[in-house]
Amino acid sequence: MNRYLFLFLLVVAVSSCKKESDYIYETTPVTVQQSGAVKNNVKSTTEFISIAYADLFGANISQGQLTKLGNVYASFGDKKVVEDRIILNFLNVPGLQIPATPSINGDTTAFVSKTYKKFYNREPNAFEAYYWKEQIRLNANVSPLVMYYVLMTSDEYRFY
């Protein structure tokens, strides 16, 4: 009897155990980013000001500063004009976090890529990366400050 019981248990144990398979999916890890083509929403005034401040100073804007900026923003009808002026003033405020020019010359491609991700939340396409790299390398007037200003006053920066 014991012999049959032992055989029965052995059969059950062997048939119920199965080695787990390890599946390997051969994909490259990706970071989720937004394509420029699918940015359909215009940032609100508050979003625009808050994001611009955070992009340049690495900190949240104070409520008092946001109120002041919201009021002057409302007090002029051509929003491109007033936004341009807001950015130009930010660029003159102490505490601005902006890379020094030599670091660009060291790795221009990386700088362009990082700047696009910072302001546009996406990688530059090949054409954009090449164009900016050439501009930065060949034109001494295209500083990090200039690139920041250009991207922050562009149409794409106003959308998300």
Add this chain to the structure above:
Amino acid sequence: MNRRKFLKTAGIAAAGAIAAPYILPSGRLFAATGARKVNHVVFCLYAGGVRNLESVQMMDGNLMPNLLNGAAPISPDIAGAMDILPASPLSQPLQNYGTLFKQVKYRRGPTGHYNGHTVAVTGQYVDIDLNIRAHPENPTIFELYRKHNSPQKAALNSWWVAQNLGPYPALNFSSHEEYGAAYGANFIAPTWLISQDGYDVLGNPKVFGSNEKAAISNLQQFVNQNFNKSYTDGSAGVVNDNPDAALLQSFISDLYNKAQGGQFLNPWGAGPAMNNDMYNICFAEEIIKQFKPELLVVNMQDVDVGHFNYTSYANNLRKADFAAAHLWNTIQNTPGMANDTVMIIIPEHGRNQFGNTSVDAYGRYALDHTAPVDLISGDQMARDIFCMVVGPVGVVKQGQVINTAMGESSDVVPVIANLLGFDSSIPGYIGVKDYNSCDLKAAFY
């Protein structure tokens, strides 16, 4: 075809050929002649709610001696509370340079400030309390001007200068699908923009060199070409082209420099009497001197203190009076606008006959403005206003006073359109009153 029939047919065809070009899509006959009476119009909204009893009827004496003839002294009980103001900038009261309508109506709709302003700039009554966060539904005078004036003019030619924020920034263009931001006016609330807060956040811009600017221009073109949308498609407010935007930046910088230099501390010699209305007109004058706009609308609102304090209301009525006269003096001293400008002054609505429960230190009851939609309840005196039209000899009838009931708020837009020569180009279905049915045309030759 016999000879008679041939002649009849040919005659009809010829008449049709002549008339056809003048039948507009609007259904109106005859295209615009483009004949202007003047090349500039300044529309001064003497707003905040002004009651005829204190203005043209001088119940408390002549509180508006810069605008109105008359030497009636201010009522003794409140006279001591009036601030000292400088002497009139004009050699005679303003009414002598044009026509005064003493019984004008804000005919329909609630007598609210935003309703009143909306009627003033669209020429159409609104019978509901408006959504103060939205642009007007009907096109504004700015859009009508910029769309129908021939040739079309840039935004720099039209300005809306508001004394306050709140809903007023929305009045420089409408949400009408055929008009909108593309035809809007430049808007400025100068007492907010040119302030210490404004200077703190906008007064110290980074200045790029000329070589940097050239590079920036190319790079901006590059990045915007690589994006499939334009921020200027409606959501960026009124749009000025790049050269005009640069002029605006320069103008703002100039105002900040003047403010920092103390030029706006006591610009009119009025000392502590200078209120927001006066400052708003002062900045409107800066726009006039800088841009010589063809159409400028500016408002004042400090008389609205009348909800709480009658005597302050009377005091601010005097300040608005001085400011309006100062404005006309500046226009007449600005080459290009002098003798080629019509100025229209009108409150957006009046105030109640009966006071509310607030009593000031002089025992005077404060006044609301509560005429609602039904034209029966509330206090219908809030619909009674005046209007003054001044301008060049030969265009505006000088020294004329109209004491009978003539004119209404919705007359102003067609009058401006007629003065600038584009009234007959406005499609009939827009709903603006026909100029020929406006009583205010009695001001003109």
